[in-house]
Amino acid sequence: MLELRAVTAGYDRRTPVLRDVDLTVADGEAVGLLGPSGCGKSTLARVAALLHRPDAGEVRLAGTPVPGFRHRAPRALRTTVGVVFQQPRQAADPRLTLRDLIAEPLRATGRAAEVADRLAELAPTVGLGGDLLTRGPHEVSDGQLQRACVARALVLRPRLLICDEMTAMLDASTTAALVGVVEDYRAATGAALLAVGHDRVLLDRWCDRVTHLASGSSARA
Numbered sequence: 442m443l444e445l446r447a448v449t450a451g452y453d454r455r456t457p458v459l460r461d462v463d464l465t466v467a468d469g470e471a472v473g474l475l476g477p478s479g480c481g482k483s484t485l486a487r488v489a490a491l492l493h494r495p496d497a498g499e500v501r502l503a504g505t506p507v508p509g510f511r512h513r514a515p516r517a518l519r520t521t522v523g524v525v526f527q528q529p530r531q532a533a534d535p536r537l538t539l540r541d542l543i544a545e546p547l548r549a550t551g552r553a554a555e556v557a558d559r560l561a562e563l564a565p566t567v568g569l570g571g572d573l574l575t576r577g578p579h580e581v582s583d584g585q586l587q588r589a590c591v592a593r594a595l596v597l598r599p600r601l602l603i604c605d606e607m608t609a610m611l612d613a614s615t616t617a618a619l620v621g622v623v624e625d626y627r628a629a630t631g632a633a634l635l636a637v638g639h640d641r642v643l644l645d646r647w648c649d650r651v652t653h654l655a656s657g658s659s660a661r662a
């Protein structure tokens with residue numbers, strides 16, 4: 442489903458964060474990614490989500506070599522991946538209601554006709570009831586906003602879900618609820634998962650295997 446081969450990436454070509462990293466996530470597989478703070482886990486997640494262009498190496502998604510990143514990534518590949526970040530407030534456009542935040546990927550891909558049905562399905566799945574969908578990000582808690590971000594990541598039914606420390610800011614009950622949402626989605630669709638985190642116990646429970654990204658060095662996973 443996802444293959445990174447000899448990927449070098451960072452923010453300054455002279456001192457890359459990732460050097461010559463290989464990572465494979467098979468179809469339907471759940472892979473956990475652990476590593477010390479600052480070693481580049483989020484950078485790797487952003488490369489895998491086609492949001493950060495590596496300086497060298499190859500990324501293949503669903504068997505296709507990725508020809509470009511960010512706005513240069515082909516739509517068909519972009520819609521294959523759903524991503525949830527650690528900080529929902531940084532990820533969410535503060536001008537949108539939660540409803541529009543979740544629906545935006547459908548509208549952006551010409552599928553606005555599906556918005557009502559998908560929202561009716563996803564809102565209860567992630568536990569967003571009452572008037573929460575009509576509120577803006579500043580009118581809900583971090584946990585409620587992260588629930589909306591998970592619904593947004595699932596709205597296009599991705600074949601690969603990337604969760605970058607999705608539960609780091611959440612309490613135990615919201616963590617359990619959102620991990621359950623992802624597990625149910627994978628059970629129903631066979632989607633693959635790349636879960637980045639610090640919590641070995643959670644990743645061991647959640648994933649088929651857990652791999653380490655070493656600080657400042659190459660990784661093979």
Ligand SMILES: Nc1ncnc2c1ncn2[C@@H]1O[C@H](COP(=O)(O)OP(=O)(O)OP(=O)(O)O)[C@@H](O)[C@H]1O
Nearest residue numbers: 451452458476477478479480481482483484485606
């Ligand atoms: N936008 C950016 N511009 C410049 N440097 C960055 C940027 N984002 C991250 N970095 C740097 O790249 C390195 C790796 O950061 P990254 O967030 O990928 O690590 P991480 O393993 O996910 O860390 P953590 O576990 O603390 O979230 C760090 O030294 C960080 O300071």
